[in-house]
Amino acid sequence: MSHLNRREFVQATVATAALPLFAKPQAQSKADADWYNRPMRWAQVAFVEDDPGNYDLQFWLDYFKRLHVDAACLSAGGCVAFYPTKIPMHYRSKFMGDGDSFGDFVKGCRSLGMNVIGRTDPHAVHQDVYDAHPDWIMVDASGNKRRHWSDKDYWVTCALGPYNFEYMTKVTEEIVTLYQVDGIFSNRWAGSGMCYCEHCRENFRNFSKMDLPTTRDPQDPARREYIIWHEQRLFELWDLWNSRIKAINPNASYIANAGGGALSELDMAKIGELAPTLFADRQARRGLMPPWTNGKNGKEYRATLGRKAIAGIVSVGLEEEWRWKDSVQNGDEIKLWMVDGIAQGLRPWFTKFNAKPIDKRWLPVVEDVYKWHYANEKYLRNLDPLASIGLVYSQQTATFYGGTAARAKVEEPALGIYQALVEARIPFEMVHDRLLDAGHLKPFQTLILPNIAALSDKQCQQLRAYVEGGGSLIATFETSLYDEWGKRRDNFGLADLFGATFDAKIEGPMNNSYLNIRNDPETGRYHPLVSGFEDAVRIINGVNRVVVTPANDGRTLPTPLMVVPSYPDLPMEAVYERTKETKDPGVFIRNIGKGRVVYFPWDLDRTFWEVLDVDHSKLIRNSVLWTCGKQPLTVEGQGVLDVSIWSQQSSMTVHLVNLTNPMMMKGPIREIIPVGPQKVRIRVPEGKRISKAHLLVAKKDLPHRIQNGFLHADVPAIGLHEVIALDLQT
Numbered sequence: 001m002s003h004l005n006r007r008e009f010v011q012a013t014v015a016t017a018a019l020p021l022f023a024k025p026q027a028q029s030k031a032d033a034d035w036y037n038r039p040m041r042w043a044q045v046a047f048v049e050d051d052p053g054n055y056d057l058q059f060w061l062d063y064f065k066r067l068h069v070d071a072a073c074l075s076a077g078g079c080v081a082f083y084p085t086k087i088p089m090h091y092r093s094k095f096m097g098d099g100d101s102f103g104d105f106v107k108g109c110r111s112l113g114m115n116v117i118g119r120t121d122p123h124a125v126h127q128d129v130y131d132a133h134p135d136w137i138m139v140d141a142s143g144n145k146r147r148h149w150s151d152k153d154y155w156v157t158c159a160l161g162p163y164n165f166e167y168m169t170k171v172t173e174e175i176v177t178l179y180q181v182d183g184i185f186s187n188r189w190a191g192s193g194m195c196y197c198e199h200c201r202e203n204f205r206n207f208s209k210m211d212l213p214t215t216r217d218p219q220d221p222a223r224r225e226y227i228i229w230h231e232q233r234l235f236e237l238w239d240l241w242n243s244r245i246k247a248i249n250p251n252a253s254y255i256a257n258a259g260g261g262a263l264s265e266l267d268m269a270k271i272g273e274l275a276p277t278l279f280a281d282r283q284a285r286r287g288l289m290p291p292w293t294n295g296k297n298g299k300e301y302r303a304t305l306g307r308k309a310i311a312g313i314v315s316v317g318l319e320e321e322w323r324w325k326d327s328v329q330n331g332d333e334i335k336l337w338m339v340d341g342i343a344q345g346l347r348p349w350f351t352k353f354n355a356k357p358i359d360k361r362w363l364p365v366v367e368d369v370y371k372w373h374y375a376n377e378k379y380l381r382n383l384d385p386l387a388s389i390g391l392v393y394s395q396q397t398a399t400f401y402g403g404t405a406a407r408a409k410v411e412e413p414a415l416g417i418y419q420a421l422v423e424a425r426i427p428f429e430m431v432h433d434r435l436l437d438a439g440h441l442k443p444f445q446t447l448i449l450p451n452i453a454a455l456s457d458k459q460c461q462q463l464r465a466y467v468e469g470g471g472s473l474i475a476t477f478e479t480s481l482y483d484e485w486g487k488r489r490d491n492f493g494l495a496d497l498f499g500a501t502f503d504a505k506i507e508g509p510m511n512n513s514y515l516n517i518r519n520d521p522e523t524g525r526y527h528p529l530v531s532g533f534e535d536a537v538r539i540i541n542g543v544n545r546v547v548v549t550p551a552n553d554g555r556t557l558p559t560p561l562m563v564v565p566s567y568p569d570l571p572m573e574a575v576y577e578r579t580k581e582t583k584d585p586g587v588f589i590r591n592i593g594k595g596r597v598v599y600f601p602w603d604l605d606r607t608f609w610e611v612l613d614v615d616h617s618k619l620i621r622n623s624v625l626w627t628c629g630k631q632p633l634t635v636e637g638q639g640v641l642d643v644s645i646w647s648q649q650s651s652m653t654v655h656l657v658n659l660t661n662p663m664m665m666k667g668p669i670r671e672i673i674p675v676g677p678q679k680v681r682i683r684v685p686e687g688k689r690i691s692k693a694h695l696l697v698a699k700k701d702l703p704h705r706i707q708n709g710f711l712h713a714d715v716p717a718i719g720l721h722e723v724i725a726l727d728l729q730t
């Protein structure tokens with residue numbers, strides 16, 4: 001198929017399109033170039049092929065209206081077209097007849113004043129496309145074209161060749177031309193694994209002079225080049241689709257289904273610049289996944305998108321590996337997942353596959369959340385988070401140091417810190433490692449580096465400047481021991497901050513190793529880091545450690561933890577210490593410039609995620625509290641709460657999400673277990689006066705007192721969620 005330029009294409013479309021579409025244009029969108037920040041509540045109805053003619057459009061429109069849904073994402077084209085496309089081989093739903101399911105839905109939503117974006121799905125095609133363009137089909141490592149793994153009527157496409165760059169570009173242009181949608185959102189646009197088709201082989205060879213790699217080892221030169229090329233190619237595609245959309249509707253954008261945390265593919269720092277808005281696609285729990293996962297995703301996106309609007313996609317069904325796409329979750333689980341996202345700055349987005357819902361139990365659940373959200377919208381239109389702790393995540397560490405073991409080596413340490421901070425009820429944000437400039441770090445008193453192993457010289461310099469300027473740092477294990485490409489250095493990039501030199505040895509896994517608790521030999525006092533377990537004599541060590549030599553620069557404080565090396569754990573008769581204690585500190589505590597540094601030369605965070613020992617949780621909490629000043633928010637009481645603190649135009653809020661549940665770490669909920677009253681202390685922004693303090697869930701005023709710039713109050717028992725709202729006056 002020859003590739004038409006845009007003008008030729010539009011002319012061709014006009015010439016061939018069914019006239020009525022143009023004679024009676026769709027109600028035009030009222031969106032302007034800044035529409036992205038308007039929608040607070042989203043809905044997605046993803047059509048299945050037999051929806052046209054069989055679903056009840058009015059039912060959905062009524063539901064949207066009742067819920068005050070501001071924007072919708074509706075399936076338009078790609079593997080199945082739900083509008084009368086004129087593009088050859090663009091497969092139309094065989095149930096659609098002469099209708100226009102997408103167009104009717106767009107019109108209905110617009111009559112409610114909603115923004116509408118069109119969804120495309122380019123990852124699969126039918127046999128006719130295969131026959132006409134076999135080169136558009138993905139090829140696996142053994143050279144076979146790939147049939148769809150789930151529906152054998154489909155073939156899987158190559159994301160990086162002409163199918164996406166040419167054919168899907170035309171589909172995108174046609175949808176925007178016909179419906180003037182406010183954006184195009186693509187599902188599975190980035191490929192379904194590594195493709196070895198003729199285009200990928202040739203394009204990669206032109207880029208790198210190499211053959212496509214067959215290894216996933218990031219230290220293999222071809223693999224490294226592939227990682228770079230693959231990312232560049234996807235950003236080219238993003239750019240292409242975005243520019244073609246804008247040429248037709250300047251107020252619309254391409255919005256990729258992309259992004260995430262350390263394990264996500266495309267550089268979030270760049271996505272943060274490119275995307276006018278983004279949708280965090282963490283639909284429901286899977287495996288062992290605590291309910292704060294949705295909020296974590298929100299923080300990861302916000303780390304690079306800042307104040308741009310981010311919606312959090314929530315599935316009403318169970319996800320898990322076996323993909324019951326027509327299922328419905330327990331209502332409390334849907335709510336908790338949604339509410340934790342809202343607490344961490346996501347705007348709710350529910351997604352329903354199949355417009356003919358079978359099990360309807362989710363409808364009133366989502367309605368409840370959306371109505372509450374609408375009623376309190378003013379307090380949910382956040383400006384900035386007020387947390388002063390930053391948890392760094394690093395895609396380059398995951399990609400080049402973690403490689404195929406990235407989950408265990410990179411993500412689990414972050415999860416450990418995350419869980420410990422939730423347990424400690426300390427509000428915090430996520431920070432992207434490519435945004436460590438003074439501007440981005442300004443809100444933070446303490447940065448935590450959970451085994452952020454791969455850091456460039458420049459990033460190390462930025463962290464040094466941050467500490468010298470008064471910021472504090474907590475780092476673990478191999479942080480800064482590798483450069484940005486995952487190549488090991490002779491010494492830590494941050495050795496001067498840690499007060500420790502790498503001794504060319506990493507030990508582990510270690511069984512049965514401990515840390516002795518030590519007081520300061522001169523004063524007899526215990527350091528605040530071991531507060532709460534001074535009487536323990538010793539606590540468990542981690543599982544892996546870096547062997548280091550302490551610096552002798554007089555800037556390290558006496559360590560409260562000393563390593564007791566591994567000794568036999570069997571036979572039982574052999575279980576006694578061979579060495580009472582080594583001279584190896586279990587932690588380095590330093591005052592550097594105006595900042596403080598705490599370095600654990602072992603995998604405290606990863607071990608905590610694996611073992612969840614309470615002493616490790618306390619150690620993390622104590623480290624944070626020692627390194628930073630007074631927290632903007634403290635919450636005392638029983639239960640597990642995910643907390644956040646926000647500013648809005650003329651108010652501030654504190655969210656308390658009750659995660660207390662016997663099966664919290666896996667997420668299933670049988671009933672909500674209310675937690676008792678919570679004692680809160682909230683810092684009042686300087687120069688502001690509180691004109692009203694109230695609870696947005698309990699819907700009542702909050703009695704309080706102000707003392708030394710802090711509001712003190714007792715929040716009554718919390719069910720699922722409470723929001724303290726403080727109206728501010730200057």
Ligand SMILES: [Zn+2]
Binds near residue numbers: 138159160195196201
């Ligand atoms: Zn390919």
